[in-house]
Amino acid sequence: MSDFNLDDFLPYQVAELSRRMSAGFERHYRARFGISVAEWRVVAHLSQQAAVSVREIHERVGMDKPKVSRAASRLEENGYVTKQVNTADRRLVELSLTPKGQQMIEVLAPIAAAYQRELDAALGDEAAAFRAQLAKLTATLAAQARSKR
Secondary structure, three states: OOOOOHHHHHHHHHHHHHHHHHHHHHHHHHHOOOOOHHHHHHHHHHHHOOOOEHHHHHHOOOHHHHHHHHHHHHHHHHHHHHHHHEEOOOOOOOEEHHHHHHHHHHHHHHHHHHHHHHHHHHHHHHHHHHHHHHHHHHHHHHHHHOOOO
16 A cells, blocks of 8 residues: 555645635526536636637636637527637637626626635635745746646
């Protein structure tokens, strides 16, 4: 038997933390708007920019392109986003929020901020240090990924 302990393995701990945090917020947007985690991630990214391609969302959140495309299609069917072919690169489909999608964000943004405050309160005085360590680890892993390309 090896000395490996899954519960002490940092990638497992972070994945489990992420799953639990996502589930904690998911109950809000699923109950109000009937959207999935993938759909929320697409909408959240679109709330930060006027138009974003499926490729950009895929690269930023690490979801595979078909999952992003399916989420975008469901959001389009429900009137939250529009799709448009990029005029400069016809291979790219750009997504943008509709007024209905913008209304969704306006409802969810304060709920997300309150959830953020809950998480920060759970960390107490260590919240800033925790965020700094997350940023450091993220930057390190991103640099490693770039160097392996």
